[in-house]
Amino acid sequence: MTLLIARRVALSVVTVLLATVLVFTAIQLLPGDAATQILGQNATPDAVATLRGQLGLDQPAIARFFSWLGGALHGDFGTSLVSHQSVGAEVGRALVNTSLLAVITIVVGITLALVLGMVAGLLRDKWPDVAISTIALVGMSVPEFVVATVLVLLFSITIPFFPAVVVAGQNATIAELLPSVTLPAVALIFVLSAYIIRMMRTSVIDVSDSEFVRTAVLKGNSLGRIVFKHILPSAMLPTLNVIAMNVAWLVGGVVVVESIFNYPGIGTLMIQSVQTRDLPVILLITVLSAVVFVVCNLLADLISIALNPRLRHSRSAR
Known part of the structure; x- marks a missing residue:
């Protein structure tokens, strides 16, 4: 188990470094630089x-990258060329604002998706399943x-119930952002939940048709015991990777949603x-995004191993 974690952490470090190099190279290929933009x-x-x-832009690109990397390894990510x-x-101020939106989306979205996916799988081909699957x-x-x-269009223009854009700036407090966070969170929850619902529904149906669940039914176990002891743990295993991928997607999805609502978070700052x-x-935001991606996937693997001891033994035997 320790060796597995060490390997994944090493791979994660390489992934973050490669992502940083690719983004740095892509920015160098764009026409113009900060000086011409200013x-x-x-x-x-x-x-x-x-x-x-x-601004130090007259130095060779490779020298600037290694200078930035050396400072980043010591916790110094440099100074903004513009501000x-x-x-x-x-980035920290923007990250706090995005974290508020992300936490609401993850907690509500994943909980709602798991519940709806479970209901759809247990009531397959009935009207709740049809309605949930359609959504x-x-x-x-x-x-x-x-x-x-x-x-x-619906809730800011047709029915002016929520603000169409966020007027608070980067230094806004959580209390100032809360009234404007509803629509961005709903947009992200709607997309985030869809894939998890489909995966959870499929997993519940597959597990429900397995021999050990049929045996539990024949033994007279209650429906609640069958669902929470037999179906849910097994159905969660394939769903965890989908959850991890969608949480990682949230890093990219939040860029689009924040720009539409003018939300003062990481996405708006990135654009x-x-x-x-x-x-x-850009480089610091790239590092944070890559870290979120690899951490989500690592946690999904570790939770899968914890829920299924067979994975632990099979991987340790390699």
């Missing part, structure tokens, strides 16, 4: 060259930006940083 198209070549020197503030502080298929088919736009070529901010 000064505008009418800037003289001398002014651009002077600002590039002040000249600490990148860690700037899940719609959620799987419609992109998050379409869901967000429809929610704005602004790409537009201004603010490379230190």
Whole structure:
């Protein structure tokens, strides 16, 4: 078990490093840089060259990357090329705002998806299953930006119940953000839950048809005991990976939803940083996104092993 965790952690570190290198390279291939974005198209070549020197952009790309990497390994992620503030502080403020949205989405979305998937699987081919499966298929088919736009049209314009955009800035408190977090959270929950519902439904149906569940029924076990002791633990195993992938997807999905609602989180900051070529901010957000992705997958594997001892023995035997 310890060896397995060590291998996965090592692979995770390599994954984060590769993601950082790829993003750094992609930004270098884009036309222009932070100096040209700050000064505008009418800037003289001398002014651009002077600002590039002040920002350190006149150094070779590989030297700038290893300089950033050396600082990052010591917890120093540099200074924003645009705001000249600490990148860690700037991203930290946006991360707090995104965490509020993400926690609501994960807690409500995953709980709702597991319950609905379980109900659909236990009542397959009946009207609750048909209704839940139809909603899940719609959620799987419609992109998050379409869901967000429809929610704005329905509940901000047609029925002006929720604000269409968030007017609070990056320094807003949680209390100031709560009234505006409903529609972004609903948009993310709708898409996040769809895949988990479908996977949970399929797993419940497969487990319900297995021999050990039929044996438990013949022994006269109560429905609650059969569901929570026999069906749910086994059905959760294949669903965990889907949950992990969808939580990791949330990092990308939140970028789109935050931009639509002008939510002052990581997604909005990422778009602004790409537009201004603010490379230190982009790199830190990339590191955070990659870490979330690998941690979600690692936790899914560990929970699967904990729920199914056969996986533990089979992997340790390799």
